[in-house]
Amino acid sequence: MxxxxxxxxxxxxxxxxxxxxxxxxxxxxxxxxxxxxxxxxxxxxxxxxxxxxxxxxxxxQRTIVDGESMENTLSDNDHLYVEKVSYRLNMLDRFDIIVFYPFGRDNEEYYVKRIIGLPGETIQIKDGLIYIDGKILEENYGKEPILDPGRAANPIVIGDDEYFVMGDNRNISKDSRYAVVGNVAKKNIGGKAFFRISPLKEFGPID
Structure with a gap:
């Protein structure tokens, strides 16, 4: 037990x-x-x-083109990807397409244009031709010959943190030739457009 x-x-x-x-x-x-x-x-x-x-x-960032000022490169309602690294690292170059805020970042309105003049350069438009530091700029982005040089009829010195931009559809574009836009300050740049995602038939990198 x-x-x-x-x-x-x-x-x-x-x-x-x-x-x-x-x-x-x-x-x-x-x-x-x-x-x-x-x-x-x-x-x-x-x-x-x-x-x-x-x-x-x-x-x-994804951005939509509004208007025809960048034809024939970009069209109204094109959907683009914009990268925000290049301008922060001072890597923007001539002919890059940028998105910027012409009236400051506090205003939501943005433009899509092509860089023509770089910081420190002097730009002028004479007889429909663009001159950079006194030399003709070789380029073929313009849809038509420039009819109105705007304020660039006289030499314009671009500031150290500024860019001179134009639309490819030169004769309807509101751009740096006009005082309402003027030179684009780096602080007002939103990024560089580099890829089109819509329409699908135009899908691919942007030139």
Whole structure:
């Protein structure tokens, strides 16, 4: 009888130990699951933040062309991707197409134009030709010969953080030739248009 009681006690002890192991294992699994859940939650929160704030504000943005001032290169309602890195790193070049805010970033209105004059250069338009620092600019982006030089009838010195822009459809474009737009300050540039995503027949890089 005493032996049976001892055996029963040992059996109960083993069961309790097994239960303790199971409970401990379940606790470990629960802790691991909680850590995994928190990690996933943090990962997706960062992903959402990058997608909603970082990318559209500092890397890439989608823009729609409004009007015909960039024909024949771009047409009304073309959908473009604009990258926001080049201008921050002073990597914009002549003939790049940029999106900018002519009336400052506090105003939502934006223009899409091509860079013609770079910081520090002197630009003038005579007899339908563009002169940069006294030399004729060789280019073939203009849809038609320039009829109105605007304020560029006289030499214009471009500031250190400024660009002179024009639309490819020169005779209907409101651009740096006119005082209402003027030279484009770097701080008002939104980015460089580099890829057209719509219409599909024009899908691809922008020249």
């Amino acid at each position: 005493d032996f049976r009681q001892e055996d029963d006690k040992d059996f109960v002890t083993e069961i309790n130990e097994d239960n303790a192991d199971v409970v401990s294992e379940l606790n470990n699994v629960a802790k691991t699951s909680a850590k995994s859940f928190l990690f996933d939650l943090l990962f997706y929160a960062i992903l959402i933040f990058v997608s909603i704030y970082i990318i559209p504000n500092f890397i890439l």
